[in-house]
Amino acid sequence: MAPAIETVEIEGHIIDSLILAKVMDLVLAAGADYEVQSVHIGRTNRDISRARIQISAPSDEILGPLLSQLQAHGANRVVQGDAELVAADTDGVLPAGFYATTNLPTWVRVSGRWVGVVNPEMDCGIVVRPGREQPVRTVPMHRVRAGDLVVVGSDGVRVEAPERPRGAGPFEFMTSEVSSEKPKAVVVAEVADRVRREKTAGKVLAVCGPAVIHTGAGPDLARLVRAGWIDILFAGNGFAAHDIEANVMGTSLGVSMGGGTPSDGGHANHLRVINEVRRYGSIAAAVEAGYVDGGVMYECVRRGVPFVLAGSPRDDGPLPDVYRDVVEAADAMRYLVSGVTVALMLASTLHAIATGNLLPAGVQTFCVDINQAVVTKLADRGSHQALGIVTDVGLFVSQLAEQLGGTPG
Amino acid sequence: MSELPWGRRLLMCRPEHFTVLYEINPWMHTEVRPDPDRAMAQFDGLMAQLLAAGAQIELMEPVEQLPDLVFTANAGVVNGRQFVPARFRHPERQGETAHDAAWFTAHGFAVEWLPDDVVHEGAGDALPFGAPGAPGEPLVLVSAYRFRSDARSHPALSMLTGAPVRSVELTDERLYHLDLTFCPLDDRRAMVAPLGLDAYGRKVIDALVPELLVLEEDEALAFCANSVVVGRNVIMPSCPPRLGRILESWGFAVAVAPVDEFLMAGGACRCLTLALDVDLRG
Numbered sequence: 241m242a243p244a245i246e247t248v249e250i251e252g253h254i255i256d257s258l259i260l261a262k263v264m265d266l267v268l269a270a271g272a273d274y275e276v277q278s279v280h281i282g283r284t285n286r287d288i289s290r291a292r293i294q295i296s297a298p299s300d301e302i303l304g305p306l307l308s309q310l311q312a313h314g315a316n317r318v319v320q321g322d323a324e325l326v327a328a329d330t331d332g333v334l335p336a337g338f339y340a341t342t343n344l345p346t347w348v349r350v351s352g353r354w355v356g357v358v359n360p361e362m363d364c365g366i367v368v369r370p371g372r373e374q375p376v377r378t379v380p381m382h383r384v385r386a387g388d389l390v391v392v393g394s395d396g397v398r399v400e401a402p403e404r405p406r407g408a409g410p411f412e413f414m415t416s417e418v419s420s421e422k423p424k425a426v427v428v429a430e431v432a433d434r435v436r437r438e439k440t441a442g443k444v445l446a447v448c449g450p451a452v453i454h455t456g457a458g459p460d461l462a463r464l465v466r467a468g469w470i471d472i473l474f475a476g477n478g479f480a481a482h483d484i485e486a487n488v489m490g491t492s493l494g495v496s497m498g499g500g501t502p503s504d505g506g507h508a509n510h511l512r513v514i515n516e517v518r519r520y521g522s523i524a525a526a527v528e529a530g531y532v533d534g535g536v537m538y539e540c541v542r543r544g545v546p547f548v549l550a551g552s553p554r555d556d557g558p559l560p561d562v563y564r565d566v567v568e569a570a571d572a573m574r575y576l577v578s579g580v581t582v583a584l585m586l587a588s589t590l591h592a593i594a595t596g597n598l599l600p601a602g603v604q605t606f607c608v609d610i611n612q613a614v615v616t617k618l619a620d621r622g623s624h625q626a627l628g629i630v631t632d633v634g635l636f637v638s639q640l641a642e643q644l645g646g647t648p649g
Numbered sequence: 650m651s652e653l654p655w656g657r658r659l660l661m662c663r664p665e666h667f668t669v670l671y672e673i674n675p676w677m678h679t680e681v682r683p684d685p686d687r688a689m690a691q692f693d694g695l696m697a698q699l700l701a702a703g704a705q706i707e708l709m710e711p712v713e714q715l716p717d718l719v720f721t722a723n724a725g726v727v728n729g730r731q732f733v734p735a736r737f738r739h740p741e742r743q744g745e746t747a748h749d750a751a752w753f754t755a756h757g758f759a760v761e762w763l764p765d766d767v768v769h770e771g772a773g774d775a776l777p778f779g780a781p782g783a784p785g786e787p788l789v790l791v792s793a794y795r796f797r798s799d800a801r802s803h804p805a806l807s808m809l810t811g812a813p814v815r816s817v818e819l820t821d822e823r824l825y826h827l828d829l830t831f832c833p834l835d836d837r838r839a840m841v842a843p844l845g846l847d848a849y850g851r852k853v854i855d856a857l858v859p860e861l862l863v864l865e866e867d868e869a870l871a872f873c874a875n876s877v878v879v880g881r882n883v884i885m886p887s888c889p890p891r892l893g894r895i896l897e898s899w900g901f902a903v904a905v906a907p908v909d910e911f912l913m914a915g916g917a918c919r920c921l922t923l924a925l926d927v928d929l930r931g
Contacts, residue, residue, distance in 0.1 A: 251804045252800070252803045252804040252807065252814065252816060253803070253804075253807065253813050253814050253815060253816065254816075256813070256815055256853070257803075257814070257815050257816035257817070257849075257853055258849040258852060258853055259800070259816055259849075261849065262818075262847075262849045285789075285813045286787055286807075286811060286812070286813045288804050288807055288808070312794075312795065312799070312800065313794075313800050313818070314794075314799070314800030314801045314803065314804070314816070316801070
């Protein structure tokens with residue numbers, strides 16, 4: 241059931257008369273919640289005070305009677321207009337003054353009702369399609385089509401502030417913070433716990449940088465994929481290339497995974513691997529042919545875990561599965577993130593930020609990197625929900641795989 | 650302890666056309682009509698008690714088909730030379746307003762109106778309380794809402810009069826006006842019937858009034874709070890011995906003016922009077 245939200249205003253000697261307290265009590269007693277948006281308290285006891293309160297109820301059935309009840313105490317609905325809609329006149333171009341989205345839960349007032357945005361995503365426009373099943377959606381700039389009705393200005397748009405986690409779990413210290421000084425075992429156990437809990441409701445996304453392979457975490461990550469803990473994988477050409485290199489040649493960027501020594505001519509190992517996979521036409525075909533017989537990409541193919549490999553200009557090859565058009569890559573990622581409830585950003589900077597941009601604020605995001613700056617960068621770009629764990633990704637993944645153990649459920 | 654700074658000049662209206670023509674409160678039953686002669690005699694008795702207590706009385710002209718015009722307390726709110734007419738909830742009483750406004754205009758008051766989308770029934774739902782403190786310090790206007798006045802009328806009333814309003818919610822329909830639940834006695838004391846107030850209203854009154862005389866349920870339902878205070882005199886519709894003893898120990902002289910014919914319409918002593926000497930600016 242969709243939550244129902246309305247704003248009321250109340251004025252008078254509402255503090256001394258305990259009317260404000262009464263209104264708040266009534267809201268809670270009805271099973272709804274309030275957020276005081278503004279209070280103006282009179283300077284003297286003669287002056288009247290004013291308060292604006294946003295009320296959110298689990299459903300219209302609760303909100304309606306509550307609003308009538310509150311009216312008796314002088315709290316009146318703030319008459320709020322619908323959002324202004326302007327039709328886009330050019331494909332891929334939003335109307336001037338378009339409402340730029342955040343990744344927070346967002347509501348748009350359409351025909352006198354607040355309608356929730358189905359797919360919150362930051363830095364998009366909002367398109368309203370009256371009469372459709374999902375009438376209000378975020379749409380990235382390049383996907384808008386001429387004639388789409390786009391929300392302009394901020395009237396009739398409401399954003400729900402992120403809720404601060406309550407309680408004193410080991411994560412409290414990490415809310416939107418980076419921490420390099422906490423016992424890692426506790427943190428890993430907590431991440432494992434969240435993954436286990438969220439797994440019942442949604443999907444787990446892993447975003448991987450090549451360091452996952454360089455640090456030797458490939459087999460552990462492969463184990464997590466094989467056991468069914470990872471539902472979606474995003475990475476770049478490097479991660480996939482080194483994963484395959486490690487499994488086919490036993491090296492990562494030419495360095496032996498076992499001995500840690502550079503192998504002769506090893507600097508070309510990844511090129512040879514990429515070249516061979518290109519010969520097969522796709523990673524899946526290379527797996528099918530037996531050329532790739534282990535590793536993260538192998539497990540993804542075997543288990544049917546969807547992956548997006550997004551390309552960049554510095555890529556060697558690239559592997560045939562790599563998206564060469566960044567906009568197409570982002571769209572492919574966008575398509576897959578629906579339903580994700582936990583995101584593990586593993587030693588990845590560019591792909592982590594790209595993914596952070598696509599995720600609604602409600603997705604639990606763990607950013608694991610040896611470099612504190614990566615986590616900060618992600619938060620600075622608006623992914624405030626990201627919890628940073630500064631540690632070696634190889635150790636982290638191996639501990640996580642150990643904690644999670646066998647198959648989910 | 651100072652006496653009430655108001656209540657020595659009262660507006661009343663003889664019950665020449667008083668009867669029960671309609672039912673707009675739980676006390677009214679059109680099949681039980683008051684006796685006109687007894688009503689008149691009780692009215693005269695009340696007037697005599699008020700005069701004896703030292704009150705001055707102004708009379709307004711009764712009007713046919715407006716039986717409740719006798720309850721002048723509901724005419725409006727007086728504030729110095731300002732008069733804010735009531736906005737009656739029930740159409741049955743809305744005809745009174747023109748007569749009330751005309752009387753106050755004729756007597757030199759500036760008539761100022763509440764917005765027409767609120768209801769507020771005058772001094773029946775708004776009673777001043779407090780000590781005139783520093784010069785210019787206003788009295789607090791305790792005003793009720795729920796049955797006859799709505800909460801939205803309170804800020805409007807405050808803006809018109811300049812008085813801070815303490816809003817209290819009434820909860821018992823038998824005590825449908827504030828003046829059946831709350832009765833200021835002097836600058837520190839008041840009678841209050843908790844029966845008529847919700848928990849918040851009780852707290853508000855408790856915080857406002859230093860010494861409370863708390864009415865029992867039967868005392869409240871006998872309209873003991875609907876008394877008229879003239880200086881140190883309290884004229885009550887009835888007075889159980891308990892209340893009499895307390896009031897006398899507080900230095901009040903209690904007089905009983907039986908008005909049971911008017912109880913049939915849901916009103917008693919206070920309802921039959923409107924103080925003309927209220928000045929909320931203190």
